[in-house]
Amino acid sequence: MADLYIGKKFNAADKSLGDRFFLDSGDLTTHGIVIGMTGSGKTGFSIGIIEELLKAKVPVIVIDPKGDMGNLALAFDRLAPEQFEPWIDRDEAAREGKSVGDMAKAAAETWAKGLHDWGIEAPDVAAYAAGRRIRMYTPGATAGIPINLIDSLAAPGMDFEQNEEELRDEIDSIVTALLGLVKIAADPVSSREYIYLFSLIENAWRNNQDLDLHSLIAQVANPPIQKVGALAVDAFYPQKDRDGLMFALNNLVASPPFEVWRQGQPIDIESWVRSADGRPQLSIVYTAHLEDEQRIFVTALILNKLKTWMRKQPGTSELRLLFYMDEIFGYFPPSANPPTKKPLLTLLKQARAYGVGILLSTQNPVDLDYKGLGNMGFWAIGRLQTTQDQNRVKQGIEAALADAASDISFETLIGGVQKRVFLVHDIHRKKPELVNSRFAMSYLRGPLTRDEIRGLGEGISGTAAEKQALTSAASPAAHAGGTARTSTPAPAMSPALPSPLRAKYLDLRGGNMAEAYVVVKTAARYKAGGVASDEVKRTLAFRLAPDMALGELLDQEPIEVDDDRLSGELPAGLMFGDLPGFAAASDGAKVIERALRDRLDDRLTAELIFDPVTRKFSNLGEDEAAFAARLGGSAGVSAKRTALDTKIAKLERDIATKREEVKGRKFEKWLSVLTAILSNLNVFTGSSKRVKTTGMGSVLTKNRMENTAENRREALEAQLKELRAQREELDAPETSRFERRTIKPTKTDVSIIRYDIAWVY
Structure with a gap:
């Protein structure tokens, strides 16, 4: 531990200076507060402590x-x-x-x-x-080294289950600060915006996935989670309501003044603490130029990053790092709960075990939460403005005097306080002392402007490369052991789309630059001469050029899309073009739908084949052969084919019967002839001269019956031939009878099944 020369003992009676007053650096692990009204010298007193720490090679982080x-x-x-x-x-x-x-x-x-x-x-x-080495950081400005806050939602690289309480506190501060930037009240119980953002960040961190504001905005529109609590996402926070939050955050990121917040380096406590050449580093975060909400946001992020860094350090009783904040008013109030309060209180309770000291400064002790004051072992009290301020510290000082059995009263000590003289109470000392702060080695010329920060030189205010560095170029932060972070990037997200549009992805060219298309699946019926086609379904894609007007959307020829090639999974490494203004607006989906309903029928004119025999239309793109084959396999033709098959089978049976009947009639006829011949046999032998006519009538009758049976068989065979011809016609219609017709469906005959935005690459 080092002795820090911060001043000399002061005798209030004769205003003389006594021995040098040294503060053990280890005493600051129990944290401290410097209190004093404007002009009391508290800034000089604090600067003296910081100078001594840097001489002792203890790094310091300052919020200014x-x-x-x-x-x-x-x-x-x-x-x-x-x-x-x-x-x-x-x-x-x-x-x-x-x-x-x-x-x-x-x-x-x-x-x-x-x-x-x-x-x-x-x-x-x-x-x-x-x-010592000094680095000046200027979030939201390029005077010093900008801080890239877009990359400040990286996963902490810690096991979430084992550190759940601490990491939930960190998410709470981040969400509260972020909503403060867009003027949305963040209530952990009643604010849907708070609960929803909290759930998204927690989901990413539990999966060890990094986020930035861009990917968080995309997740607001298209969440990777199914439920919030017991409710489905859409029930808890409907898409149209989520769009409001999405556009509020997107407007923040897209606004020109916020562009500088995307430059510089991400918050990396490790690099703020340890310089490459081993010198103790003083990292000053200058926030004087920011609005109150922005200061709160920046400070909350830094405090949470500090807390996460701290927990990765081994325990020690030595002072490893001092965190100093000049003027704590509004960041740690007694009643309200800004996003800086919880991490500060956590640091005050836990940082000692890791060798991290917290030193705060304020004009009024009533601005400080009493829990924080109770966790501070070092008090430096300068001139106070009100009796209320004195009463706030009186109890603690009187208790210290009683423990030291001192006969000096609080009123006497506080009465000796004057400019640059402080009543110092250190729990590691026997009693409080009056101390006159030493002369600062640094020139105390008052607040610096941003132009003056630029004049400090590249070694302090940053090189041109440091000022212009973007998140994508920033190297991964290293943890205390020096190895790279093990968290994985959050899943890539395409640009946010207005509800209820969903992003689809279509690989047509195999590139990595995607253009936006409106993809619409339609169903249409084509009618001509009182005959309607079957329902024709198509999926068409209309390009969304960035500078396109709405009226141009349906003037172009669409491309036909295979539905099966549309994917909901975003490929890695894909970059995205811009959407036209009408499509990116909050009502973009409704605008696109109106355009589709008004003019989509104009893009669906088609040439179809018509069969006058079956009174059927072909499918879109179907040629004559395929149409003929399909007609042969249609349900109506199949029914006709079955009926013909039944008739043909019956005729074949009837013909077989008639053939047997003809055979029988022939046999009967020849039998009658034989009978007639036998009856006249004696004529042939000469025994009788008279011919008998017995049996001749029967022969004629039988011959007539045979002829009738033969005629019937031939008639049936003729019918069979005709039916078989019809059967063959059903199997393979003659294409020469087909007609080609160009038909445009009416608006009432066109249905929109769904429409989305597809990123075609």
Whole structure:
């Protein structure tokens, strides 16, 4: 542990200075608060502590909402006037009637003498300046190193189940801060926006998937989760309501002033703490230029990243890092719960075990939650504005005096407080002391502007590459052990679409740049001469050019799409073109649907084949041979074929019967002839001269019957031949009878089954 020279003991009775006052660096692991009204010297007192820590090679992270802490970069190794001159207030010099050079010379002399009086010389300042490294971060601006907040939702790289309470606290702060940026109240119980965003981030982190604001916005529209609590997503938060949140977040990201928030480096506590050359690093996050909601957002993200980084460190009793915030008003109030409060309270309760100290500053102790004050072992109390402020700290100081058996009252001690004099209460010391803070090695010239931050040089305010770096180019953050993060990127998401449109993906060209198309599945009937076709289903795609007007959508020829090739799974590495304004708007789906219903019938004109025999239309794109074959296999033709088969079978049976009948008639006829011959046998032998006519009538009758049976058989065979011809015609219709007709369906004959946006690549 190091002894930090922060001042000298002060005697209130004669206003004399006593021995040097040293603070053990390890005492700051129990955290601290510096309290004092404007002009009390609390900024100088805090800067002195930070200077001593950097000399002791303890890194420091500073949140600077006022702009004063940039003065830590103004430690001049020679204490020469020309080093002070760029930082002289020209307006002040003019008011005093002095030149800038004279003012610089006076400042140099004041600093040299002031430091000398406290036992610090120019070589000491030079050694201090050379031994530390300073980096200035300016979220939302490029004066210093921008912070890329788009990449600040990365998975923490910790087991969610084992760290559920802590990580849920982190998500709570992130969601509350994010909703604050878009002016939406974030209530953990009643706010659907809060609960929904919380669920999306938790789902990603549980699966160790990184998010950024772009992918989070896409998930708002197309959630990867099915339920929120016990309800389906659409029941809990209907799509049309989700669109409002989606567009609010998208407007934030798309707004030109927010563009700079996409530049720079992601929040990476490891790189803020450890410089590449091993020097202790002071990382100052300048937020003086931001609005209140933006400051809260940035600070909450940093606090949560710090908390996550801290839990990856091994335990220690030494001070590993100090986190300092200059002016805590509004970030840790007694009653309200801004997203900075919970992580700050967690750090105050747990950071000691990891060697992380928290030092806060405020003008009024009533601005601080009493739980936080109770977790602080180091108090530095300067001049206070009100009796209420004094009463807030009085109880703690009186308890410390009682423990030390001191006969000095709180009123006496607080009465001795004046500019740069602080009542110091350290639980590691026997009793409170009055301490006059030492002269700061840094030139305390007041708050820095963004232009002045640029003037600090690339070593502090960042190189051009650091200012312009984007998330995609940022290297993965490393954890304390030096290995790369193991979290995986969140699933790629296509641009958000207005409800109820869903993204589909179609590989036509095998590229990686996707263009948007409206894909519509239709069903239409074509009518001509009182005959209607079967329902014809088609899937058509109309290109959505970025600069297209709505009226142009259906002027173009669509492409025919195979429904089976449309996928709901986004391919990796796909980039996306822009949507036209009418399609990206919140009512884009309704606008597209109206256009389809008004003009889709114009794009469905088709040439069909008509069969006048069966009075059937072909399918779209069906040729004559296929149509003929299909007609042969249609249900109506099949019924006719079955009926013909039945008739043919019956005729074949009847003909077989008639053939047998003809045979029988022939036999009977010849039998009658034989009988007649036998009856006249004696005529042939000469025994009788008279011919008998017995049996001749029967022969004639039998012959007539035979002829009749033969005629009937021939008639049946003729019928059979005709039926068989009809049967063959059903199996293979003659295509020469087909007619080609060009038909446009009416609007009433066109149905829209579904429509979506397909990204064609």
